Each structure stands twice: as C-alpha cells, then as structure tokens.
Amino acid sequence: MWDGVEQMAEQQNRETLTGAERALGVSRRTFLQFCAGVAATLGLPAGAEAAIARSIVARRRPAVIWLHLSECTGCTESMLISEHPAIDKLILDLVSLDYHETLFASAGYQAEAARKASMAANKGKYLLVVEGAVSVKDGGIYCKIGGRTAIEMVNECAKDAAAVIALGSCASWGGMPSAQPNPTGCVGVSEVWKGPVVNIPGCPPNPYNFLSTVVHYITYDRLPDLDNQGRPKFAYSCLIHENCERRPHFDAGRFAEEFGDAGHRAGWCLYRLGCKGPETYANCPAVLFGDAGGGCWPVGTGHPCIGCTEKGVGFAKPIHALAELKFVTPPAFYPRIVEEQGKGVSVASAAVLAGGAGIAVGASVAMAKNLGKGSKPEQKQEGKPSKKPEDTAENSPDCTE
Amino acid sequence: MGLTRRHFLRGTAVAGAACAVATVTVTEVREEKTLPPKAVGLLFDSTLCVGCKACVTACREANNTYPELNTEDKLWDVPLDLSARTLTVIKAYSEGSAENKDQENDGFAFIKKSCLHCVDPSCVSVCPVSAMTKDPVTGVVSYDPNNCIGCRYCVEACPFGVPRFEYDKTIARLRKCEMCKQRQVDGKIPACAEVCPNGATLFGSETRLRAEAERRLMLTVGERAFFPRKTVDSTDTHEKPSSRYNTKTYGLTEVGGTQVLYLAGVSFEKLGLPTLPEKSFVSTSEKIQHTLYKGMIAPAVLFSGLLFAVRRHANHNEKEKE
Numbered sequence: 230m231w232d233g234v235e236q237m238a239e240q241q242n243r244e245t246l247t248g249a250e251r252a253l254g255v256s257r258r259t260f261l262q263f264c265a266g267v268a269a270t271l272g273l274p275a276g277a278e279a280a281i282a283r284s285i286v287a288r289r290r291p292a293v294i295w296l297h298l299s300e301c302t303g304c305t306e307s308m309l310i311s312e313h314p315a316i317d318k319l320i321l322d323l324v325s326l327d328y329h330e331t332l333f334a335s336a337g338y339q340a341e342a343a344r345k346a347s348m349a350a351n352k353g354k355y356l357l358v359v360e361g362a363v364s365v366k367d368g369g370i371y372c373k374i375g376g377r378t379a380i381e382m383v384n385e386c387a388k389d390a391a392a393v394i395a396l397g398s399c400a401s402w403g404g405m406p407s408a409q410p411n412p413t414g415c416v417g418v419s420e421v422w423k424g425p426v427v428n429i430p431g432c433p434p435n436p437y438n439f440l441s442t443v444v445h446y447i448t449y450d451r452l453p454d455l456d457n458q459g460r461p462k463f464a465y466s467c468l469i470h471e472n473c474e475r476r477p478h479f480d481a482g483r484f485a486e487e488f489g490d491a492g493h494r495a496g497w498c499l500y501r502l503g504c505k506g507p508e509t510y511a512n513c514p515a516v517l518f519g520d521a522g523g524g525c526w527p528v529g530t531g532h533p534c535i536g537c538t539e540k541g542v543g544f545a546k547p548i549h550a551l552a553e554l555k556f557v558t559p560p561a562f563y564p565r566i567v568e569e570q571g572k573g574v575s576v577a578s579a580a581v582l583a584g585g586a587g588i589a590v591g592a593s594v595a596m597a598k599n600l601g602k603g604s605k606p607e608q609k610q611e612g613k614p615s616k617k618p619e620d621t622a623e624n625s626p627d628c629t630e
Numbered sequence: 631m632g633l634t635r636r637h638f639l640r641g642t643a644v645a646g647a648a649c650a651v652a653t654v655t656v657t658e659v660r661e662e663k664t665l666p667p668k669a670v671g672l673l674f675d676s677t678l679c680v681g682c683k684a685c686v687t688a689c690r691e692a693n694n695t696y697p698e699l700n701t702e703d704k705l706w707d708v709p710l711d712l713s714a715r716t717l718t719v720i721k722a723y724s725e726g727s728a729e730n731k732d733q734e735n736d737g738f739a740f741i742k743k744s745c746l747h748c749v750d751p752s753c754v755s756v757c758p759v760s761a762m763t764k765d766p767v768t769g770v771v772s773y774d775p776n777n778c779i780g781c782r783y784c785v786e787a788c789p790f791g792v793p794r795f796e797y798d799k800t801i802a803r804l805r806k807c808e809m810c811k812q813r814q815v816d817g818k819i820p821a822c823a824e825v826c827p828n829g830a831t832l833f834g835s836e837t838r839l840r841a842e843a844e845r846r847l848m849l850t851v852g853e854r855a856f857f858p859r860k861t862v863d864s865t866d867t868h869e870k871p872s873s874r875y876n877t878k879t880y881g882l883t884e885v886g887g888t889q890v891l892y893l894a895g896v897s898f899e900k901l902g903l904p905t906l907p908e909k910s911f912v913s914t915s916e917k918i919q920h921t922l923y924k925g926m927i928a929p930a931v932l933f934s935g936l937l938f939a940v941r942r943h944a945n946h947n948e949k950e951k952e
Contacts, residue, residue: 482683549868553731564710565724
C-alpha cells in the first residue's frame with residue numbers, strides 16, 4: 230500500500246518538475262537547485278524545497294506592481310545580472326510583472342493604464358514592490374511619475390495591495406538619496422505608507438532575499454517573520470561580523486592598517502579600515518552580497534563593509550569611521566572585574582583539614598601536660614618555691630599527684 | 631657601674647631631642663616623588679575599547695607568554711586575571727541586560743588591566759635587593775630576575791595587585807608589564823598600543839597623555855572628535871562622536887600618580903580600579919622608616935634602653951643573691 234502512495238507521490242513530483250521545465254524553460258536540475266537555494270536562504274527544514282517547487286508550478290503567479298522612485302535602479306539591475314543565470318528568469322516567471330518602469334515595453338499613458346487595470350483586476354491580491362526613496366519635501370514635487378508625486382503613487386498602489394515590499398535601502402529607510410543634506414527630503418516607504426511594509430534593505434539587496442520573501446508568500450500565503458524594523462528575520466537577524474570569513478583575524482587581533490599593507494594582503498580583519506560589519510545586520514557572509522559570485526562580496530575582495538543595509542550606518546557614517554560595538558559577540562569571553570579563582574572546599578580536603586586540626590589540638594594538650602611535669606622537678610631541685618602559686622600547671626589535677 | 635640612672639635619663643633626653651631634629655630634617659628630605667623628566671606612559675580609554683583583545687594577543691607575542699586555556703574545551707585563550715603568564719588582560723563590566731556600552735545600569739564596559747607604573751611605586755620601595763627598579767628617566771618600573779630573591783614583598787605591596795609570581799616553576803621569576811622596555815630600546819612602542827585598532831590604548835610622553843586625557847574630558851557628549859591611534863601625537867586618527875566620561879582621569883593623583891592613565895564612562899571602582907589616597911603609601915612608610923633610622927639614633931636609643939633594663943635587672947638579681 231505504501232509503495233502505491235510513494236509511487237503516486239513520485240509520479241506527482243515528476244509531473245510537477247516536468248511542468249516546471251515546460252513553464253519556466255529551465256532544466257529540472259536548475260529548477261531544483263533554485264528551490265533548494267531559496268529554502269536554505271529562508272532557513273526552512275529539509276523537504277521545504279519540494280513544497281516550494283510544487284507551489285511555484287501549481288499556483289497562479291501573483292501580480293506585481295513595481296514602482297521606481299528616487300533611486301538609481303541598481304536593485305533591478307543587480308537582480309537582472311545576478312551570478313546564477315536562471316534567477317532573473319525565475320523572478321520574472323514566478324510573478325506576473327504587470328508594471329515595472331525599467332522593464333516595460335510600453336510607455337506613457339499605456340503603461341499607466343496597464344497598472345490601473347492590473348490593480349483593479351487583482352484588488353487585494355497583488356504585491357507592491359517599491360524601489361527607491363519617497364521624496365516628501367515641498368509636497369513631494371521632486372519625484373513625479375505620470376504627473377503624480379511619489380507620495381500619491383505609493384499611497385494609491387499600496388491601498389489595495391496584499392503586501393508592500395520595500396526593496397533596497399532607499400525604499401527601506403531613505404538610503405543614499407536621504408544622505409545629508411538630503412535636499413529632496415527622501416524617506417523610506419514606511420514613513421509614507423502607514424500599513425505593514427516588508428523592508429529588504431541593501432545597496433543593492435541580495436536577489437535571493439527578495440526572491441525568498443516572494444516565494445515564502447507564494448508557498449505559505451503569508452510573509453516571513455519580520456524584525457522590529459520590518460526586515461525578514463531569515464536574512465537580517467545576524468550581524469555581518471558574526472559570520473564573517475575574516476572573523477578569526479579579529480579574534481586574534483590581526484588588523485589591516487592600510488589598503489595594500491602586509492596585513493591587508495594577508496586577508497586580515499578590515500575593522501581598523503572602517504568595516505561596519507560589527508554594526509550591520511545582513512546575511513552577506515552567508516549568501517554573499519548581491520549574488521555577484523563566490524569570493525567577490527566586498528569584505529572578500531578586501532574592502533570594508535560600508536553598512537549599506539543599516540539605517541544610520543550606510544551613507545551616514547564615513548567609510549573609514551570605526552564601527553560601534555553592538556554587543557559582545559562570541560567566542561569572546563571576558564573575565565568579570567572580580568573573578569573568583571580556585572575551587573571551593575571539597576569534603577575530602579575538609580576531612581584532612583579537620584584531622585590535622587584534631588592532631589594539633591591533641592599535641593597541644595599533650596605538650597601542656599609535659600610542660601607541667603617538666604617544670605615541677607626542676608623547681609624541687611632548686612629548692613625555690615614558685616613565686617606564683619596560682620600557676621595553672623602547678624594546680625592542674627595531673628600535676629598534683 | 632658605668633651607667634647610673636641619672637646618666638641614662640640624661641642620655642635619653644638628649645637622644646630624644648636629636649630625634650626630633652632629625653624628624654624635621656627627614657620630613658623635608660622625603661617629599662612626594664614627581665614624574666621623571668622623560669616619563670612615558672599609556673592612556674587607556676574604556677569608551678573607545680571594543681574588547682577585541684588584540685592587545686592581549688600582541689602582549690603574548692612581545693613578551694613570550696603562553697595562552698591560558700581556561701575554558702572546558704581548552705580552545706580559547708581566556709586569562710581570568712593578571713597572572714605570571716598574562717601581563718595584560720581585558721576585563722568586562724556587565725550589569726543588568728548589558729545593552730548599553732559604557733553605562734553603569736544595563737550596560738557593559740571594558741577595562742585593560744596591567745601595571746600602572748606608579749610615580750612612587752610600592753614594589754620598588756619594598757624590594758630588599760633592588761630587583762624592582764624605576765627608571766630615573768622614563769619612569770618605567772622594571773624587574774631584574776638576576777637580583778630577585780623571591781621574597782614576593784612586591785606582590786603584597788602593590789595596591790593594584792599587579793606583580794605575579796611564577797609559583798609553578800622551580801626557578802621562578804616575577805612577571806609584570808614592563809611597558810615593553812625591550813621594544814622601546816629598538817625605538818618601538820609597547821605592543822598593546824601598537825595593535826589597538828581604536829587607539830583605546832595610547833602610548834606617549836606622560837605630559838602629552840595627561841593633556842590628551844584633559845582634552846577628552848573637555849569634549850561635550852556627542853561632539854565629533856579625532857582620536858589618535860598608537861601614539862598620542864600620531865597622525866593616524868579616527869573620528870567619532872565623543873562618549874560620556876567620568877569627571878576625572880584615573881591615575882593623575884592615585885597613590886602619588888601613575889604613568890598609566892584611565893578614562894571611562896563607568897565608575898573606576900566598578901571597573902576594579904580601587905579608590906586610593908592621593909599620597910603614596912611609600913612616602914608615608916619611607917618617612918617613618920627613614921625617620922626611625924636617621925643617623926641610627928632611634929636604634930641607639932632603643933639599644934641603650936634595653937641595655938639599661940638588662941643591667942638594672944642583673945644588678946637586682948646579684949643583690950638578692952648576696
């Protein structure tokens with residue numbers, strides 16, 4: 230009977246994968262690798278990749294409205310030229326990208342009409358992805374699309390969206406356009422749209438982090454767990470410093486002092502050059518920044534992390550400024566100011582000590598007796614009566630005999 | 631009878647007067663010691679320290695000490711305190727949730743323990759054989775194992791608990807920070823200051839270090855300021871907002887001053903730096919000792935007193951016998 234069930238499941242999986250091959254135009258191997266990669270990024274248990282694979286093939290692709298506001302389009306660009314060639318294709322095929330200003334074939338009124346049509350057709354079901362900061366100064370006149378300000382665009386599109394995803398540091402908290410003196414008053418999406426916003430900061434963010442969020446939504450019908458800054462916990466719960474490949478050099482106190490010096494060439498820790506890893510939360514050491522390929526994330530190439538994902542760090546602190554300490558990270562163990570050393574009294578040592586004390590007491594008593602006896606005949610021999618008749622030795626019962 | 635009672639009393643009076651005169655003279659002689667002319671030192675700023683322990687590692691390399699593997703897995707170098715194998719150690723203060731750096735409540739802070747190189751060091755004063763010496767020019771308190779007799783008076787005398795004895799060795803030495811004097815001979819600076827990535831440990835001339843500490847205390851909290859690294863006059867600086875400091879620098883006045891200074895945001899007492907009188911213990915103890923032994927008058931008086939008592943007793947006994 231179990232054989233039958235397994236065979237059915239096997240058959241189903243095969244059909245799923247064949248379907249995926251057909252629908253997505255990628256090989257079965259590539260597709261499974263992608264699903265496993267996403268499951269690993271999300272930190273899901275074994276078997277989740279199968280659920281992901283099934284839901285990607287079976288479910289209807291969600292409609293996506295993708296806004297570009299005050300930004301450089303780097304998020305889109307880096308996603309389209311990611312290291313794994315299938316990713317861009319999968320991204321575009323996973324979702325029904327109904328409005329994307331960079332990738333649109335149409336333009337002008339036609340594009341805006343497509344956006345409105347999609348929003349109406351998928352009311353309450355589409356995903357809104359915002360790339361870029363919202364300029365709010367002077368009523369938001371510094372960023373307009375189709376004659377409408379960024380503020381109006383965000384509020385209009387977010388109103389009926391199933392979820393709002395702020396992609397990149399600009400959309401998450403203002404990013405580079407909000408750097409001082411911030412002439413256009415750029416802020417993050419969450420400052421304009423007061424509903425829930427998923428922030429995926431990074432300049433640019435890793436495509437896997439975006440993709441995993443979308444796939445999580447497709448597979449489980451809900452967004453992944455978020456931290457207090459609206460960032461998915463699977464990607465932004467650890468400091469870069471904690472998983473950094475150069476961490477052993479930090480622990481051993483080996484710091485590169487200048488670009489190109491002996492320590493820098495030997496791959497030592499970049500903290501002294503201003504690496505913001507100790508105060509930046511991101512999964513760059515694990516999935517590597519920007520999916521640009523193994524070994525070429527900034528710290529791997531020898532450039533200190535600039536903290537692009539972290540509000541108040543990236544584009545706020547100078548690159549050479551030293552990172553603040555968030556908290557003491559393992560394996561650092563520090564002795565307390567007053568450190569107790571040595572072990573407490575064991576039963577055996579207490580017994581030995583007590584025995585020793587007993588012997589000492591006994592010996593003292595015996596000696597006291599002998600002292601009394603020794604002094605008596607001496608006094609008799611000299612024939613001198615003691616000056617002090619109340620002397621204890623003289624009066625003790627042993628000595629009177 | 632060479633000494634009558636009258637003679638003895640007269641002698642005592644004269645000796646007492648001489649003693650009084652001598653006391654005055656000695657008081658003038660044993661003054662509080664001041665910084666040597668080219669005193670060098672270290673400035674440790676707890677608010678800059680991130681606890682990377684690079685100084686501990688560098689100290690091991692510079693002074694050939696071995697790691698203390700105190701954890702169960704025997705993997706990590708975890709010295710619990712200064713020891714004969716650890717000449718400097720980073721200790722952590724932690725209270726409550728330990729979330730905020732350099733705050734006493736719910737905060738944490740680091741402190742670097744090592745020899746403070748006192749201006750008027752107790753260890754040098756108590757050493758009976760000049761194994762502990764203070765350099766008259768640089769003020770570095772150093773140790774000569776060839777002179778040491780292993781009495782460990784210095785261990786007992788140090789108010790900071792710095793010198794440590796190699797109890798586990800047959801031919802034992804005493805170990806303490808000697809401010810990398812072997813490196814200073816080659817024109818290098820102490821290893822801990824050399825490797826510190828934040829300039830939390832800073833080497834330099836004592837007068838410049840004291841001025842630097844003063845400058846930092848004058849900064850307003852949050853004011854962006856430059857902090858030198860390695861040496862106090864270094865051009866290798868980094869910029870950061872100033873932290874909140876205690877109102878004073880530790881080491882300016884403690885036991886007559888030390889050449890290693892401390893700045894911190896958490897009270898020094900809580901960081902294990904004891905509250906100590908301004909006057910050095912040495913100036914008091916040496917004053918008493920030098921007064922007592924000045925011209926050997928006090929011993930002479932004591933000896934003559936003893937002599938008188940003995941002779942009187944002896945005479946008394948002889949008379950009784952007769």
